[in-house]
Amino acid sequence: MSDQKYAERRGGLTDVVRLVVRAVVYISLGGFALVTITTVAGTLGPMLALDLCTPPVAAWWTVFTAVVVQGVPFLLLGALVSAAISVFVPERVFTRLLPRSPALAVPVAGAAGVVLPGCECASVPVAGSLMRRGVVPAAALAFLLSAPAINPVVLVATSLAFPGQPLMVVARLVASLVTAVAMGWLWARFGRKERLRLPEAPTAGTGTSRAGSFVAGLQHDFLHAGGFLVVGSAAAATFDIAVPRSLLDVFTASAWVSVLLLALLAVVLCVCSEADAFVAASLSGFGPIAQLTFMVVGPMVDLKLFALQAGTFGRTFAIRFSSATWVVAVASSVLVGWWVL
Structure with missing residues (x-):
């Protein structure tokens, strides 16, 4: 083996080692920060709110913290996968795995x-x-x-939340997949490129190694999306506190209204x-189709997801896409629920 090839391989191995070390450091720091924030916010936050304000403020802080803490680990996972795809996966891999036709892709x-x-x-x-x-974009x-x-x-989690009801798991899988594919086809047919702002790749500087590009992409995606996660979580906490539970019970009489x-x-x-399956199962006053709708709509259309989409792809896209997704998700849930449940 020539000295040049040996040096290239050694340099490549060094980049991989640096990448692994940096990833471990960032994950460790992120985990430590998450535990610290959870402990301080979850314990001291409500106590401080009770001392300074009122019990509703303490309840708002508790809900807000819970939503943020739920989302941060998976947001970090998404940022890691996103950075890895951008840096290490060649474009030809996607062209080989996905059919050329958007209708098939x-x-x-x-x-x-x-897989995620x-x-x-x-x-x-x-x-x-x-x-x-x-x-x-339609496939993505x-x-x-x-x-x-x-x-x-x-x-x-759905099977554990609904023990002895395997059809609920099947219904959720089918309804969610139908909604995702239908929205992809709708965008392929009616979507306009000018309404979708493609996210820009994070820049790590000229001559930066793959490890540096990975870290730059991780920082960019995590910090950029994290801000919108906080905004969406605050909106969710406000609604949870502002709307009394007694008002929700009024609407359980009608199946369609529920x-x-x-x-x-x-x-x-x-x-x-x-975790949404356990929340849906706790809503025992509602029928199974309504519970299924809750589980299908939530992962596809909610306030924090809307904020993330608006920050990544543009507000115009987020408004149109989220609205259409909500309608398709509700229709799919009702049809699949009527057929399976």
Whole structure:
């Protein structure tokens, strides 16, 4: 082996070692910061709010903290995957895996959502990275919607939340996948490029190594999306405190009204997709189709996800895409629920 090739391989190995070390350091620091924030905010926050303000303020702080803490680990996971895709995965990989036709690429990308064990916070930066790597937006958007809804963690959590009801798991899988594929096809047919702002790749400077590019991408995606996660979480906490539970019980008498109500609650409560099945199961006063609607709509349309989409792809896109997704998700839930449940 020539000295030049040996030096190249050694340099490549050094970059990998540096990358692993930096990733471990960032994950460790992130985990330590998360534990610290959780302890301080969850323990001292409500106590301080009670001393300075009122019990509703303390309740708001508790809900806000819970939503943020649920989303941060998966947002970090999404940022890691996004940075890895941008730096280490060649564009030719996606062109080989996905069919050239958007009509065929959409269902393939939707089914591929099963491989990412994360929530909706993770799917947005990953979808943005896929678009930067040449994946057609329709396929990337189908992946964005399906990944937090049909991955194994979510399906197992659903089976635990609804013991002895395997059809609820099947209904959630089918309805979520149908919604994701339908939205991908709708965007391929009616979507306009000018309404979708493609995310820019983070710059790490000229001559930066792959390890440096990975760290720069991780910092960019995590910090950029984290701000919108906080905004969405604050909106969810405000609704949770402002609307009394007694008012919600009034709408359980009508099956159709209860479906629409839980579809709206899924938007504003911003429950992580790994935990929303337990929330749905606790809403025992509602019928199974309404509970299914809550679980299908939540991972695809909620306030924090809207904020993340608006920050990544533009506000015009987020308004139109989220509205259409909500309608398709509700329709899919009702049809699949009527057929399966």
